[in-house]
Structures are given as C-alpha cells and as structure tokens.
Amino acid sequence: MGGSPPRVLHLAPGAVARLAGPDGVVPPGARLVVDDATSAALARLLTDAGVAHPEPSHPEAPDAVDVSVVVPVRDRPAELARLLDALGDTAPGLGEVVVVDDGSNDPDATARVADERGARVVRHPVSRGPAAARNTGAAASSGALVAFLDSDVVPEPGWLAPLLGHLADPAVALAAPRIVAWTGARSGVVSLASTLASNARKAPSSVARRAVARYEERRSSLDLGARPAPVTARSRVAYVPSAALLVRREALGSGFAEDMPVAEDVDLVWRLAGDGWRLRYEPASQVAHEHRDAVGPWLARKAFYGTGAAPLALRHPRRVPPVALAPWTAATVTLLGLQRPWSTAAAGAVTLAATARLARELARSRRRDRSTDTDTQRLRRHFAGTARAARLAAVLAPWGLGGAVWQAAGALTRHWWPAAVAGSLVSRRLRRATVAAAVAEGLADWWRFRPPGAGPLDAATHVVAHRLDDLAYGAGLWWGAWRHRTVAPLRPDLTGKAPS
Template sequence: MTLPLGFVVALDRDTRVLDGGRTLLGGSPLRLLRLTRRARPLLTDRTVHVRDRAGALLADRLLEAGLAHPVVRALPLPDDPRYTVVVPVRDRPRELDRLLTSIGPDTPVIVVDDASTHRAPVEAAAARYGARFVPLRVNVGPAGARNAGLRLVGTPYVVFVDSDVVLPKDTVPTLLRHFSDPRVALAVPRVTALETPGSSTWIGRYERTRSSLDLGSRPALVRPGTPVSWASTACAVARVDALDEGFDERLRIGEDVDICWRAIKSGRRVRYEPSVHAAHEHRGRLGDWFRRKAAYGTGAHPLAERHPEFIAPAVLAPWSGAFVLALVAQRRWSLPVAGAVGATTVLRVCRKLDGTEHPVRLASSLTAMGALGALAQTSALLTRHWWPLTVAGCTISRRARRATALAAVADVALEYLHQGAAVDPLRYGIARRLDDLAYGAGVWWSAIKGRSTAALRPRLRQPR
C-alpha cells in the first residue's frame, strides 16, 4: 500500500534538519535518518509532495518514523467518502438530542440503545432526526453497543460518537482526508471540553485544561511508547474493512485503547488530528469525576493481558534508568554518578552522530532531553502509578519524603506554567493529585484482581 500522488507531508516542528538537509533527527522514539542523494531534493521547505514513487517512499518513511505528519487540508477526500454515524447511548435523551442536532438531518445515523432504563425518550430523540433506532435488551457496554451498530453499517466508513459529544460540521470531512493514506485504519480529533453549567465547577475547569481525553495540540501518529500512545473513540472515524470483528466486548474500560493497538499490530496506522475537535461533556462533580478516573485505571490489567509489549507505566533506556536511580538514592555519590552516566551517554551518542555537524553539542542536547524525560516518568511513577508504595516508603524514609515532595510540587508547577489553567494554582494542584490518586488506585485494583504486576512494571528500552 503506497501513498497516492498528491499526498503531502510536513516535518514535525521538533524534527531537526541537519548537515545542510542531509540528515533528519526527531520522531518518537528519537532517531537519526540520513537522506540519500536522490531523496534530498524531495524535501523542500520541510515538506514532501508525493509526485512519484520515490516521493511516496520518502513520505511513508517519514510518517512511519513520526518525523512528519500529513498536511491534512491539502489531502483529497477518499474516492467514496460515504459514512454512517453510530451512537451508543444509555439514558441520555437530552445529550442525544444535542448531538443529533449538531450532526444534522442528512447524515445516516444508527442509535444503539444499550438497555436504557427509560427507553421511550431515547427512541423519541432518535425519531425526531430520522435516525435508525436499535434497542438492546441487555446492557452490553460501549464496546458491544458500538459493534451492534457496526454490523448494520453499509458505507465504507463509520463514525463512532458518544452521546455526550457535540460534533462540529468540519470534523468528520477533515478526518476523512487522512484515509487517502491506504494504511490508516482510524482517525480521531482532539476531544475538548463542552461548555455546560456543570463545567463551571473547579473540577470542570481543571478538566478543560487536563482532561484524560484531550491528547494535546500537536498532530501525531498514535503508537504505544510515544507521547500519543492511544486514542479515544468518544469520536473516531474508521475504515469499516479495517475493523475486523470490531471492539472487544469483554472490555468495559479500555476498549478504545485495545482497538487502536490491534490496528497498529496489524500494520495499520491511527492518526490523531487536533486541527479539528469534538466537544465532550466532562464530569463536573467531584465524586463522579473521581470514580471515572479510577475506572480508567482499572483497564490497565486487561490491556496488559492483551498487549504485554505495549503496556508499561514508564519506558526507560538503561542509561536513563541508571541516571534516575543515582539521583533518587540521594547519597553523596549520587551527583557524581549521575554526571558520569550522562557524560558516558554523551560520548556514546556522539559516536552515533559521527559525520554530522557539531556532534558534541547535539549529543549533549539529546542527552539532556532524555534525562528530563526520565525524571518526568519517575515523577509519574511516584505520584501516580506507584503511589501506594510511595506512601509506604514515606512513612519510613526521609529521602522518600523529599523525592515525593519534589515530584508532587514540580510537575504541578511546570504544567501550570506551561499550559495555564482556568482554575487557581492551589485547586489545580489538588485536582492533579486527586487525578493521580484515583487513576493509580484503579491500576492497583485491577492488578490485585488479576493477580499480576504486569501493568505496574516499567520497561527498559534497548538502544536503537
């Protein structure tokens, strides 16, 4: 499957062009790509236009490495862009009415009622907009409800949308352009907060800034171990023939992560496109919000069973693991050892950058970035994934208390300064820590219930 003529990709903003255009450095995980003499002229103004097979091969390589992303507005629509919207719903007639209003009357819609307690209002809302209504007698969860609708789809594409979403007009047409890449199985927009009376609470304002469903402002190839390692199907466009049996109906949580990872394992691509969005009604009440965050964590063990090579609370290179352990030990030798590890890594990276301009400067910069990333992951382990162990450690160790206090304050301060928020720093910090406590509790509950620590174990990534 090759990219079609006219396909356009642009380098990611963090991809560096080195040595007068001969070398590219970037992607996730970080890699160095040396362009052949034939490939160099194909990259102009950080953009590749596919005009022949060579251009298609280069663009595909850049996409696969995460060095570049499609210029979605420049891509054509698929030859047959027809799609059907599938909406799973349970007892949300008001939200369903709001969603169907945003979709409009000219789009085929299948509303799957997942055994609502009061079915009549849901059916009436679907009827007002001419949607096909599919009632289920037994509650099967979001995965089963989506599959029930998927089995009735007769168009090449399907759009899964949750009932508590509002869908802007340009979101689906824009996402459909990604399917001019024949390897794309799913494309998802940015999930933003819907303005409602409930979103004005302090938790609602925190969610506007740091929702679990909001994957950020940068386009990405969804892939485990990268900054965008999964994608939500609160709103997602999918190629019907790439979904096989659809969602895993045994999963009540994490079914969206599972279907993304299965597509990736099969050689397909999943694209995250933040230039368009879907507005989601986030939970604004503390109790509901906390329980939902904990529920997200309970999906960790089932996903670890299905995708052991993908699930890990942290992914570290051997050198960065040693660097972090030295600092966390807080001994007299900690800084000298950490410095020696860093210096050794700079020398090793220099050898890999042989032939590039300023290899020492570049290697130092890359090593520093890797060290900061390792510290950020360690902070998340202490305050989120491993917090029960952290609490136990803090009761007996002054060093554990210092490390935890630094981690708990530093990540909140850096996030708040970088992202800003619609809530004051104190309440942002409280919400951030409650977020971590809830999710971590869910992860531990799933691990204990499944009698496995797979979802709690970090993974060492061997150097490429």
C-alpha cells in the first residue's frame, strides 16, 4: 500500500519472493535488483505506482559530456557569473554551456561574463520570454541531454550524477532535482565576488522580509520535498519547475510552449507524460534558488503563478482541479460543512457505508480459484481474507476522508477564497468554516514544516505568510480565469477517477 494517489497492490508469490526477507515478509526498505525481464517488469510496476523508487545511480548512466546546459538570462550578469562559477566546480566535463541573452539592456555585460567562463552566447535582440529562450538554447546545442538552468540558481556539489542515473533508463525523458533555498553560504563553489554581490542585494533588512525568507525556505513553490517520486498530474509531485531540469533531447519535441508566459514547465511535463515517457523527481540532487523575500515582489510572483492555472486547465482538462474527490468523500465533506447534528450523523453513516463497500472490493480482489483446496481450506481463506480487507478498509477510508477535508480546507482558503469571503458576508456557517479552515490548515502546515525548537511566534508568522501566499495565488487564479473566460481551474472534480 502506498504511492500517490494511494493504492493497494496485490503481488504474486514470485514477486513477493523477490522482495521478501528470510522471514518471508517484505520490509519497508526492501531492495530489488533488476537482472532479468521479470524483475524489470516488477520494477516498472512498483516505480510507476510510486511505491518504490529507482536508486539514483547506475553503471550505465550517461556521461557529463553528453549534457548541454542551456541558461536563459536577461540583465543578470552577477547571477549568471555565480551560476557559471558553480557549474565549473560541480559539473566538470560538461559538453557545452549555451547562454541565451533574452534581450538584455546591457548585452555586453552578459557576453563578457559568459566569455570569461567559456560559455557560448546566443542573443535575442528583444525579449521573447524564458520559454522561447530555452527553446533557442536547445536548438543551438548538440548534446543528447539538455540541462535547463535558470540564471538565479546555484547547483550544489553532486547535483548532476543522480539525474544522469535516472536517464540510464531509456523510458525516462526527464529528471529534476530538488530546488532548495539559496542562503549565500550553502556551498563554497562560487566566487567570493558573486556571493558578496548576491548577499548584499538580498539580505533581509526588515521583520517582514525575514519572515518571508523563512517561509520561502520551508514552503517555496519550487521545493517539492525530500522524498523521490514519479512526476505525474494529480499526484504528490504533479510537476517540476523549469528552474532546473535534465531532459532527453529526443523527447523534447517542440519544447516549451512559447505562448505561455507562466506554467510552461508544467505544460511540458504533462505533454511528456502524455507521450508515454517516465519522469522522475530526485531530491538527492539539489540546486539552490535565490528566492524573493521583499513582500511586494513575492506576492506578485505568487499571483503570477496563479494566472497559469487557466491556460493549463484548458490545455489539460481535469488535471488542475482545486479539489479531486471521490463522490462519497465529497458528500461527507459537504455534510460536515453544514454544521448540523443530523448532517454530522449522516456524514458518519456515509463513511461507514463507504468503508464496508471498500472492504468488499478489497476482499473480492484477493480471491483466487484454488480448485485443489478443500471446502474447509476455502472457507478459512475466505474469512481470513475478509478480515484483512476489513482492517485495510478501516485504514484507507478515514485516510481518504482526511485527505478530502485537507483538500477542501486548502481550496476554501486558496482557490475559492473570493467566493468564500463573499459568501461569509451572508452566511454565518460559511464564515465559521472559512475562519476555522484558515487557522487549522495554517497551523497544520506550520506543524508539518516547522524547524526544531520553533515556538508560537514562528507559528503565527508562518500562518500569516501562508495565508498571504494563498490570497495572492487565488487572486491570480481568478484573474487568469476571467482573462481566459473559463471556470475550468475553479471547477472541482468529484468523479473519483483519474483523468484519461
């Protein structure tokens, strides 16, 4: 049981034998060595389901010389120098580095920085946006693999090898590192001059900027967490940002959508997945990013991200709903939201009925035709399987309901907050639900990401920053929906089924 979304797999005895220890039980840290067609098929099943992950090393991984690095930049010579210095120290032996100057006001400064560090420059006379710059760089390069790195990132030591390890699998088109916060002192691989210049520009000088910097270090939209995962829509890692990507050239096709000023990376990821490629998120590889910490630009960036939901929803139907619930969880959450004694009791009844139905389905999926079994053996197996299914359903159903409540609270304070605020003016129940969701979800988020020793003041500033994050993103989402004349990014998916 595992993966995202969660699922239950029933393994054949041969598969269990490949994974089990001496006691016949499959431990959480079980390892599978792929050495024949059967083990390869099992590995593909487990990794596609997200219940197992490939180790980020492989003796047949491509070499660094096969990698062309493409860096889109506009008027950031100091950041570009910092990135190229880091590349020279953390990934020696790269095939080439192509810098695409996307209409800089001072192209000579960009060219000088690139020339001093052995990078080749391609220039757009006028800015065409980062998507077009990446496409231009990819077309001008020749490596079998293309690493896209934004100018405001700093690769950390050892970042490239884990990504190359995933590309040893010919079915994998893309591998992405974890994007962590750049603090100015995470590694000693960049020049002192570029580090001092960067720190002088970004040193937080106010309480608000320090609070934003702390929040971004924990909850940046670019940081997808410490656990590896397959990348697929409506899962724990539904996308990876274009700040740092390693892509197989043959899979890249037309590249990034140049008519999308935002979310072009999500669009590319989902098109690759739709073409049948596997995509991997690998946190063993880390690339630092210089986050915004000034409140105004930070909120503007969050709103900008929100505007990308509408074009994504139109291009990829049912992949960006604010909530995706099974019918029974949607009904239960709605009943709980009514805040009546009878509706709470009805929610409990729906949950019990759903649990019983799930137990029946799990028991049915475990049945096997055992013609040689005696009647007594079949009866014993039936009751044992039914008991196991009931115990599993008693875990899965509340787990699903908890996830549904979490989604609903998040949508109420993020995607739907304008409607929630308007409704709260006339409905006391909606007002109570919105306030409770804002406080409870914010505190739960702080608890999940809190650093050791954090106290009430840290919790309060985190909740405020989290709510501002949601307000800005939601405002951008509604603005984008209005501009594209669509409600697709606001519409919930209550089918309980994955998109086709």
